[in-house]
Amino acid sequence: MASDRPLPEPVSPPAVRPAAEGPTPAAPRDQAGLLDPAFLQRLEALSLVSRRRVRGRQHGERRSLVRGRGIEFDDYRAYEPGDDYRYIDWNIASRLDRLFVKLFSEEEDLDIRLLVDTSRSMAAGVPSKLLLAKQLAAAIGYIGLVNLDRVEVGVFSSGPGPRLSRLRGRGRAFDLLRFLDGIVPEGTTDLGVALRRTLDESPRRGLLVVISDLLDPLGYEDGLLRTRHHGMQTFVIHVLAEDELAPRLSGELRLIDAETGRAVEVTVDADALRAYAEARDAYLEGVQQFCFRHGIDYLRTTSTVPADSLVLRYLRQGGLVR
Amino acid sequence: MSFGTPAALWALLAVPVLVVLYLLRVRRREYVVSSVLLWVRSQPSWAAFRPSRRIERSLLLLLQIVAAAGLAAALAQPALLGWTAGSGDVVLVLDGSMSMRARDVPPTRFDRARAEARDVLARLGPGHRAALVLAAAHPLVLVPPTADRGRLEAALAQAQPWDVAGDVRGAVDLAAQLVPGGRGRILVWTDAARSSVPAFPNVTARVLGTADDNTGLVALRVLRDGETVQALVRITNFGRAAVRAPLRVTRDGAAVYGTTLALAAGETRTVVFPVSAPQTGAGVLRAQLDVRDALPDDKTAEALLAPAPLPSVLLVGPDDPPLERLLRVAPVSRAEVTRETDPAAWRGYDVVILDRVTTGAVPPGRYLAIGTVPPNLPANPSGVVDAPDIATWDRRDPVLRFVDFGDVHVRRALRLAPESGHVLAAGPSPLLWAYEGRGLRAIVLAFGLADSDLPQHVAFPVLVVNSLAWLGGDAGGLQAGQTLEVPAAGSDRAVLLRPDGTRIGVPARDGVFSFALPRAGVYRLMTPAGERAVSVSVGSEAAGLIAPGGACGAGESCAGGAASQSPVQRVLARLALWPWLVLGAVAVALGEWALATRRHGGDA
Numbered sequence: 074m075a076s077d078r079p080l081p082e083p084v085s086p087p088a089v090r091p092a093a094e095g096p097t098p099a100a101p102r103d104q105a106g107l108l109d110p111a112f113l114q115r116l117e118a119l120s121l122v123s124r125r126r127v128r129g130r131q132h133g134e135r136r137s138l139v140r141g142r143g144i145e146f147d148d149y150r151a152y153e154p155g156d157d158y159r160y161i162d163w164n165i166a167s168r169l170d171r172l173f174v175k176l177f178s179e180e181e182d183l184d185i186r187l188l189v190d191t192s193r194s195m196a197a198g199v200p201s202k203l204l205l206a207k208q209l210a211a212a213i214g215y216i217g218l219v220n221l222d223r224v225e226v227g228v229f230s231s232g233p234g235p236r237l238s239r240l241r242g243r244g245r246a247f248d249l250l251r252f253l254d255g256i257v258p259e260g261t262t263d264l265g266v267a268l269r270r271t272l273d274e275s276p277r278r279g280l281l282v283v284i285s286d287l288l289d290p291l292g293y294e295d296g297l298l299r300t301r302h303h304g305m306q307t308f309v310i311h312v313l314a315e316d317e318l319a320p321r322l323s324g325e326l327r328l329i330d331a332e333t334g335r336a337v338e339v340t341v342d343a344d345a346l347r348a349y350a351e352a353r354d355a356y357l358e359g360v361q362q363f364c365f366r367h368g369i370d371y372l373r374t375t376s377t378v379p380a381d382s383l384v385l386r387y388l389r390q391g392g393l394v395r
Numbered sequence: 396m397s398f399g400t401p402a403a404l405w406a407l408l409a410v411p412v413l414v415v416l417y418l419l420r421v422r423r424r425e426y427v428v429s430s431v432l433l434w435v436r437s438q439p440s441w442a443a444f445r446p447s448r449r450i451e452r453s454l455l456l457l458l459q460i461v462a463a464a465g466l467a468a469a470l471a472q473p474a475l476l477g478w479t480a481g482s483g484d485v486v487l488v489l490d491g492s493m494s495m496r497a498r499d500v501p502p503t504r505f506d507r508a509r510a511e512a513r514d515v516l517a518r519l520g521p522g523h524r525a526a527l528v529l530a531a532a533h534p535l536v537l538v539p540p541t542a543d544r545g546r547l548e549a550a551l552a553q554a555q556p557w558d559v560a561g562d563v564r565g566a567v568d569l570a571a572q573l574v575p576g577g578r579g580r581i582l583v584w585t586d587a588a589r590s591s592v593p594a595f596p597n598v599t600a601r602v603l604g605t606a607d608d609n610t611g612l613v614a615l616r617v618l619r620d621g622e623t624v625q626a627l628v629r630i631t632n633f634g635r636a637a638v639r640a641p642l643r644v645t646r647d648g649a650a651v652y653g654t655t656l657a658l659a660a661g662e663t664r665t666v667v668f669p670v671s672a673p674q675t676g677a678g679v680l681r682a683q684l685d686v687r688d689a690l691p692d693d694k695t696a697e698a699l700l701a702p703a704p705l706p707s708v709l710l711v712g713p714d715d716p717p718l719e720r721l722l723r724v725a726p727v728s729r730a731e732v733t734r735e736t737d738p739a740a741w742r743g744y745d746v747v748i749l750d751r752v753t754t755g756a757v758p759p760g761r762y763l764a765i766g767t768v769p770p771n772l773p774a775n776p777s778g779v780v781d782a783p784d785i786a787t788w789d790r791r792d793p794v795l796r797f798v799d800f801g802d803v804h805v806r807r808a809l810r811l812a813p814e815s816g817h818v819l820a821a822g823p824s825p826l827l828w829a830y831e832g833r834g835l836r837a838i839v840l841a842f843g844l845a846d847s848d849l850p851q852h853v854a855f856p857v858l859v860v861n862s863l864a865w866l867g868g869d870a871g872g873l874q875a876g877q878t879l880e881v882p883a884a885g886s887d888r889a890v891l892l893r894p895d896g897t898r899i900g901v902p903a904r905d906g907v908f909s910f911a912l913p914r915a916g917v918y919r920l921m922t923p924a925g926e927r928a929v930s931v932s933v934g935s936e937a938a939g940l941i942a943p944g945g946a947c948g949a950g951e952s953c954a955g956g957a958a959s960q961s962p963v964q965r966v967l968a969r970l971a972l973w974p975w976l977v978l979g980a981v982a983v984a985l986g987e988w989a990l991a992t993r994r995h996g997g998d999a
Binding site for chain 1: 428434435
């Protein structure tokens with residue numbers, strides 16, 4: 074189910090930007106540690122929510138699609154030859170003269186896959202979209218690790234990039250944070266190709282968290298649909314920069330795409346900004362409606378919203394963590 | 396608003412040049428954005444990619460244009476014009492010549508003059524008075540000095556040029572009398588084609604006109620010699636280039652003559668052709684020139700084939716066989732004889748001949764008194780003169796045209812003592828006297844026909860016919876600008892159909908219908924007694940001369956030529972605007988610079 078929540082509380086815009094040649098480089102905060110210890114400590118009390126039963130490889134702390142040996146009662150069904158006698162509910166048999174077996178959900182581990190968009194457009198924003206994406210991935214991954222979920226984190230731009238897989242347990246948190254800390258923006262966005270290859274290489278079902286700005290000239294729809302076809306529980310965190318929502322531009326400009334190098338000449342005035350706002354609203358509404366229609370959870374945020382606020386407040390409200 | 400150097404307005408061409416340079420200049424700032432995806436998606440709904448949008452939305456360009464336009468306008472030295480206090484009255488003199496109908500100054504010279512005169516009126520302060528004078532065949536004060544703008548405007552709207560050579564000098568003289576002592580301005584609009592403007596200190600003239608090409612009909616006359624009728628057409632090329640002028644003459648719409656004349660510059664050609672017998676009689680002869688030039692109004696002329704007859708005549712007196720015989724053959728419309736001396740019985744006749752009868756005071760009318768003087772004429776006789784010799788007579792007067800008194804002998808005549816009027820012939824005392832006034836028009840012959848041998852001379856019928864023609868309102872040889880008086884013959888009102896097709900009512904005053912003839916053509920006066928038509932020719936054969944400033948001499952104030960300034964602009968006070976324009980342009984330029992600087996090196 075897609076989330077239908079408003080954008081996070083707007084934060085105060087940065088001071089009027091001087092006429093620099095492009096977005097402001099990442100602030101010093103980008104080079105700081107991804108998550109501070111206090112925040113990590115608060116994350117340990119959280120766990121990721123699997124909205125559907127997933128099938129893990131090992132026993133974990135999740136309800137599994139496999140019924141039988143777990144301890145959490147799930148349902149009854151008529152006895153069939155071959156069923157384990159231990160699960161026959163004799164109380165019912167004595168009252169109804171019919172045999173029923175109790176079904177239990179097996180508790181398995183959750184396959185959590187984090188995909189971070191590292192295309193060059195993610196460098197935009199103050200702080201950069203990529204920093205927030207890395208912080209979110211670190212926080213979600215950390216929650217998974219402390220809950221003994223299997224965590225895999227990867228990056229993508231025009232295709233799948235480096236990936237860190239088979240992480241499980243709190244002890245791999247350092248590996249996770251180090252991997253994320255080393256990510257730099259590069260390449261162009263091609264979400265379709267990246268997701269297709271990722272899913273082909275690792276087809277197991279589980280929770281897929283995609284953190285991206287979705288500014289893909291080829292469209293985001295095919296890639297996200299593919300995750301649904303693979304039975305993934307997909308959660309899209311849409312990260313945008315304040316300047317992308319409300320450009321602080323005016324005059325005669327030659328706008329150059331940071332990823333493709335494509336240039337467009339525009340005369341930016343009130344009418345142009347109004348048209349941009351209409352296109353932006355249509356685009357964002359389209360993303361949200363698409364996710365809603367296809368059962369993809371969706372959260373939109375700007376890079377100015379602190380990661381701790383996002384995780385502790387909005388991801389909780391969105392049902393990704395509890 | 397006026398401009399000291401209007402040519403400097405060409406500098407305004409810098410504005411489009413500025414726009415072109417602005418468009419050509421590559422000056423877009425490059426700006427790296429995370430993605431142009433949304434900008435491209437917004438493209439269909441707005442025109443940010445259209446180059447002209449840069450012009451529409453560029454405040455800096457607008458400021459640059461304003462600054463450039465302001466500087467260019469300042470170069471032209473603009474000034475506001477205002478009527479200064481203490482300027483005194485102003486007299487507007489409009490040349491009412493036919494040449495002012497020329498269309499080289501659209502719509503016509505006269506209309507332009509009228510518009511500029513209206514502009515003067517609009518600029519007059521509340522306390523200022525103005526007068527309006529039309530330089531027609533003779534100067535006419537259309538409106539004496541007044542502060543009533545409405546009256547001036549109305550008179551200005553109704554003023555029209557005449558088919559004459561206007562008396563501009565006379566009009567300026569008259570205007571000078573309206574502002575005695577030079578305490579006022581006289582503004583003259585003229586083309587100065589035939590008459591220059593007197594160089595009075597307080598006279599400002601505007602010479603209108605640019606063209607001198609005109610070929611026109613200067614005369615159309617019908618000549619009768621016994622039973623034969625001939626038409627005379629005279630055409631003049633007033634321009635400086637040779638022209639070919641197709642001429643077509645019609646009688647009541649049917650062509651009677653046609654030719655094409657090749658006229659050298661300044662050449663006048665006269666064409667005479669007979670109007671054949673079946674075509675004689677009544678009707679209107681119309682000549683038309685198929686020439687296109689600046690003055691279309693002199694391309695047609697009309698003349699009556701059968702001029703109006705002499706008036707109806709009532710002979711009052713005893714038997715007078717020579718006179719009665721003459722009246723029977725003279726071209727009068729009607730002639731009767733009576734012995735009734737009661738004026739009430741004379742109604743219905745244009746002219747009454749009082750032949751040796753003693754009457755009381757005669758009512759207003761036209762009289763030929765022979766051997767008698769009505770008591771209300773200012774020429775009471777003081778006895779008789781025996782055998783007076785006709786020593787002198789005025790051969791130029793229309794009454795004595797072709798009259799020769801050289802062999803005429805008079806046995807006895809009344810000794811006239813005229814107090815006014817005009818003595819036409821005299822010996823020891825006036826013998827032929829003409830008078831106009833008090834509603835009377837009269838000719839007094841101081842002797843009876845029986846007391847002279849005049850009836851035996853050819854002068855007799857000529858004198859009588861001339862006298863009847865003058866008394867009845869001479870309809871022959873009328874020219875525009877004249878005033879025609881026609882005996883009312885008892886009628887109170889008549890309708891005048893003018894050549895342009897308009898009809899006006901003409902009241903009878905003192906027994907006559909009197910009306911001006913401003914235009915050439917055929918006039919028809921319709922009275923209860925019938926219709927009388929007269930043809931009027933152009934007031935002067937020089938009226939078609941349209942070359943502007945052609946009559947100006949050195950030092951005369953008609954200098955200035957076709958492009959001369961309006962007199963308004965030369966007499967009104969000037970408030971120079973260019974310093975303010977320069978200051979404004981500099982201020983705008985500084986504002987543009989400041990704004991461009993604040994944009995961090997953007998559009999500046």
